[in-house]
Amino acid sequence: MNHQMRQEQDRVKRVIEIIDEQIEILENETGRRKDEVVDIRRNFWDEVKVNTDTFDDFLETVLSLRQQAQVLTVSQSTHRQAVKKLSSLRRMKAKPYFGRIDFLEEGDTSAEDIYIGIGSLTDKTGEDFLVYDWRAPISSVYYDYPPGPAEFETPGGTIKGELMKKWQYIIKDGTLESMFDTSLTIGDEVLQQVLGKRTDNFMHNIVATIQQKQNQIIRHDSGKLLIVHGAAGSGKTSAALQRIAYLLYKYRENLNADQIILFSPNTMFSSYVSNVLPELGEENMEQVTFQDYLNHRLSDEFEVEDPYQQLEYVLLHKEDDNYNARTNAIIFKASNHFFELIKSYRSSLETSGMIFKGIRFRGESIVTSEQITERFYSYEPSIKFHNRIEMLTDWLKDQLKKAEKRERTKPWVEEKIELLSKEEYQKAFKYLNRKNDTKEESFRNYDEEKEALTRMIVRKRFRGLRRKIENLQFIDIKAIYKQLFTNPSVIESLTKGALPEDWDEMSRSTEEMLSEGKLNYEDATPYLLLKELILGFQMNTSIKHVIIDEAQDYSPFQFEFLKRLFPAAKMTVLGDFNQAIFAHAREHVNFHLLTSLYGENESDTILLTQSYRSTKPIIEFTRGLVPPDREIEAFDREGEIPALTIVEDRKELHQHIEWRVEELKKKGFHSIAIICKSAAESEAAYSGLTGVKDLKIVKAGALQYEQGLVVIPTYLAKGIEFDAVIIYDASSRQYGDESLRRLFYTACTRAMHELHLYSVGEPTPFIENNADYKLIE
Numbered sequence: 001m002n003h004q005m006r007q008e009q010d011r012v013k014r015v016i017e018i019i020d021e022q023i024e025i026l027e028n029e030t031g032r033r034k035d036e037v038v039d040i041r042r043n044f045w046d047e048v049k050v051n052t053d054t055f056d057d058f059l060e061t062v063l064s065l066r067q068q069a070q071v072l073t074v075s076q077s078t079h080r081q082a083v084k085k086l087s088s089l090r091r092m093k094a095k096p097y098f099g100r101i102d103f104l105e106e107g108d109t110s111a112e113d114i115y116i117g118i119g120s121l122t123d124k125t126g127e128d129f130l131v132y133d134w135r136a137p138i139s140s141v142y143y144d145y146p147p148g149p150a151e152f153e154t155p156g157g158t159i160k161g162e163l164m165k166k167w168q169y170i171i172k173d174g175t176l177e178s179m180f181d182t183s184l185t186i187g188d189e190v191l192q193q194v195l196g197k198r199t200d201n202f203m204h205n206i207v208a209t210i211q212q213k214q215n216q217i218i219r220h221d222s223g224k225l226l227i228v229h230g231a232a233g234s235g236k237t238s239a240a241l242q243r244i245a246y247l248l249y250k251y252r253e254n255l256n257a258d259q260i261i262l263f264s265p266n267t268m269f270s271s272y273v274s275n276v277l278p279e280l281g282e283e284n285m286e287q288v289t290f291q292d293y294l295n296h297r298l299s300d301e302f303e304v305e306d307p308y309q310q311l312e313y314v315l316l317h318k319e320d321d322n323y324n325a326r327t328n329a330i331i332f333k334a335s336n337h338f339f340e341l342i343k344s345y346r347s348s349l350e351t352s353g354m355i356f357k358g359i360r361f362r363g364e365s366i367v368t369s370e371q372i373t374e375r376f377y378s379y380e381p382s383i384k385f386h387n388r389i390e391m392l393t394d395w396l397k398d399q400l401k402k403a404e405k406r407e408r409t410k411p412w413v414e415e416k417i418e419l420l421s422k423e424e425y426q427k428a429f430k431y432l433n434r435k436n437d438t439k440e441e442s443f444r445n446y447d448e449e450k451e452a453l454t455r456m457i458v459r460k461r462f463r464g465l466r467r468k469i470e471n472l473q474f475i476d477i478k479a480i481y482k483q484l485f486t487n488p489s490v491i492e493s494l495t496k497g498a499l500p501e502d503w504d505e506m507s508r509s510t511e512e513m514l515s516e517g518k519l520n521y522e523d524a525t526p527y528l529l530l531k532e533l534i535l536g537f538q539m540n541t542s543i544k545h546v547i548i549d550e551a552q553d554y555s556p557f558q559f560e561f562l563k564r565l566f567p568a569a570k571m572t573v574l575g576d577f578n579q580a581i582f583a584h585a586r587e588h589v590n591f592h593l594l595t596s597l598y599g600e601n602e603s604d605t606i607l608l609t610q611s612y613r614s615t616k617p618i619i620e621f622t623r624g625l626v627p628p629d630r631e632i633e634a635f636d637r638e639g640e641i642p643a644l645t646i647v648e649d650r651k652e653l654h655q656h657i658e659w660r661v662e663e664l665k666k667k668g669f670h671s672i673a674i675i676c677k678s679a680a681e682s683e684a685a686y687s688g689l690t691g692v693k694d695l696k697i698v699k700a701g702a703l704q705y706e707q708g709l710v711v712i713p714t715y716l717a718k719g720i721e722f723d724a725v726i727i728y729d730a731s732s733r734q735y736g737d738e739s740l741r742r743l744f745y746t747a748c749t750r751a752m753h754e755l756h757l758y759s760v761g762e763p764t765p766f767i768e769n770n771a772d773y774k775l776i777e
């Protein structure tokens with residue numbers, strides 16, 4: 001060990017001793033704080049003098065209550081902080097830091113050594129930083145600059161200086177294994193080591209090796225919208241998660257994890273990324289899928305199709321008579337054109353077209369649908385649409401009151417009274433007493449009793465109707481949506497006669513779907529948008545950041561929806577159009593349209609071109625699968641060249657795959673995926689590969705991220721990575737259609753270290769001019 005290494009190892013030791021000391025202090029402190037909190041809770045009421053005799057006494061009681069509550073809040077929060085610090089120190093103990101910069105600030109005479117780790121550590125005095133948190137302002141120099149002039153932003157302004165040297169450390173279990181002067185080393189050795197590792201089950205943080213471009217994403221802090229377009233494996237998800245950790249650090253005084261929401265593609269993906277923030281000592285943000293939201297809002301009314309069911313249809317039902325019409329509908333209903341059309345349709349409802357459900361009671365009409373429509377359009381058109389709906393609601397409530405009065409004299413009520421059981425009678429009596437705020441022992445006379453019971457019975461029977469009116473359920477959204485497709489004059493006036501392609505077939509199938517109580521995935525967001533535009537938007541103003549991963553899967557419609565749903569939030573959108581596997585996004589190549597969401601001035605775009613996941617040979621091969629218009633750079637990590645094996649039939653295919661899996665296992669790969677085109681192909685592969693031990697099948701709806709050896713359809717493997725990937729059948733029969741190019745690319749880009757393709761017969765034309773694989777015959 002050379003002198004410098006020895007010195008640095010001594011420092012690591014010293015820092016760990018300090019961490020140990022601080023851990024001990026904090027353990028005592030958290031124990032004490034905990035007892036304190038328990039004590040305050042237990043004796044809460046002893047400290048509060050409850051006296052409400054006079055107004056002054058009452059006021060004093062309130063004040064002392066508030067004071068006591070404040071004491072409790074302060075103690076709880078101090079305890080929480082101490083626990084957080086303690087767990088951060090425990091994590092830092094094994095690896096207190098990973099980097100160092102020697103920074104000479106302008107005007108100073110000597111450089112300061114800044115050590116960077118996952119948390120900060122000061123000496124006893126609390127003044128000298130032994131380790132800086134990777135999110136501290138000065139740490140950005142580590143990620144942003146090579147040696148030479150450098151600067152960083154602080155709340156007080158820009159600090160300029162010179163980065164003299166930059167070091168990376170590999171510390172394991174408190175021992176310094178190696179250190180690199182990164183100003184001298186060629187290539188990034190630490191990154192090589194990190195990327196060369198086998199994957200375990202979950203995604204990990206990348207704080208030690210964040211790249212400059214990624215750092216821009218992490219620390220981006222202006223405007224409402226940040227768009228990140230990046231190649232497969234370029235670290236979009238990683239950067240998004242580090243960004244959340246950064247925001248939670250920077251705004252720790254007024255931003256909590258539950259004010260950040262991450263839209264992930266599915267629940268399994270959510271579990272795959274769930275370790276990253278806790279590793280960094282932060283709480284996980286909220287994670288949802290768009291489908292969760294659709295189900296939450298629409299599953300009472302419809303059976304809502306999910307995106308994977310839609311994709312299975314697109315992949316497997318080419319022979320269907322309606323196939324073209326459906327795929328055209330998928331594209332059209334996700335388009336900006338349709339979005340504008342829905343908005344215009346909603347505006348046109350101001351003057352005509354609203355459809356209401358008539359209100360009936362015991363088989364008789366109270367108000368007919370026509371009467372409601374007439375009433376609605378009788379209001380002054382200058383009155384705002386939503387105010388007119390409010391007026392209509394009040395009018396309907398009046399109609400209901402009148403009907404209620406009428407019902408009281410009807411024979412059914414008397415019958416009902418006679419049939420009241422003793423218990424019901426008692427209940428009714430109690431209810432009336434409560435309602436009238438009296439404590440009568442019994443009814444004063446028969447008439448009073450009858451009158452009271454009549455009122456109560458009728459009122460109770462009307463309760464459901466009243467609630468429906470208050471909830472605006474008398475507006476027939478389903479019929480209004482349907483009308484757009486079934487009433488030619490509506491669409492003609494909106495499109496001035498220029499009907500979308502396949503409109504007739506689209507209308508017919510939409511009508512059929514709605515009549516069956518179903519909602520296709522492509523209809524769900526437009527339907528919900530129309531519903532919200534008519535009824536008023538449900539908003540969530542507490543969310544401050546919305547992060548959308550795999551954003552190429554979202555339609556303009558869905559973005560618009562999310563913007564309205566979270567009006568107080570900033571949006572970070574991450575995606576890759578080369579992986580746009582859903583039919584609606586086939587023609588899109590970038591997120592340019594998105595800038596209109598908040599306007600150019602509020603939007604920034606960052607491109608990530610360097611891919612980190614896969615070895616150089618895999619990147620070179622996968623790069624050849626997609627149009628060359630977007631740069632994809634390989635990180636210089638060697639590995640085996642992807643291999644294509646052509647087999648004659650399924651039997652041979654299964655034999656080869658079984659053999660390959662064994663070989664990969666022998667090489668020490670733990671996570672191996674046999675990736676299929678669809679769920680149907682996955683099922684077939686799973687039942688055919690009987691000789692493969694410990695094989696699991698991953699299906700849509702899987703909650704936990706399960707690795708090891710899996711058979712999985714591409715759309716579920718999206719966003720995830722595996723040590724080795726086997727493409728189950730890369731034949732032209734499976735991937736012959738140009739529309740499947742992106743699906744194929746997505747499947748191949750899941751591989752970190754090895755990629756093996758098999759083809760039953762002629763291989764896919766996507767690799768026709770690709771020279772970056774070896775053929776095994």
Ligand SMILES: Nc1ncnc2c1ncn2[C@@H]1O[C@H](COP(=O)(O)OP(=O)(O)OP(=O)(O)O)[C@@H](O)[C@H]1O
Pocket residue numbers: 191194195204206209210211214230231232233234235236237238239576579612613718719720721749
């Ligand atoms: N700066 C980095 N340091 C170390 N590893 C990195 C870095 N950036 C990315 N990686 C690794 O590269 C892999 C791919 O990252 P990630 O999944 O975030 O990429 P992505 O752009 O979201 O990919 P995809 O679009 O294919 O889902 C992960 O293993 C991640 O840890």
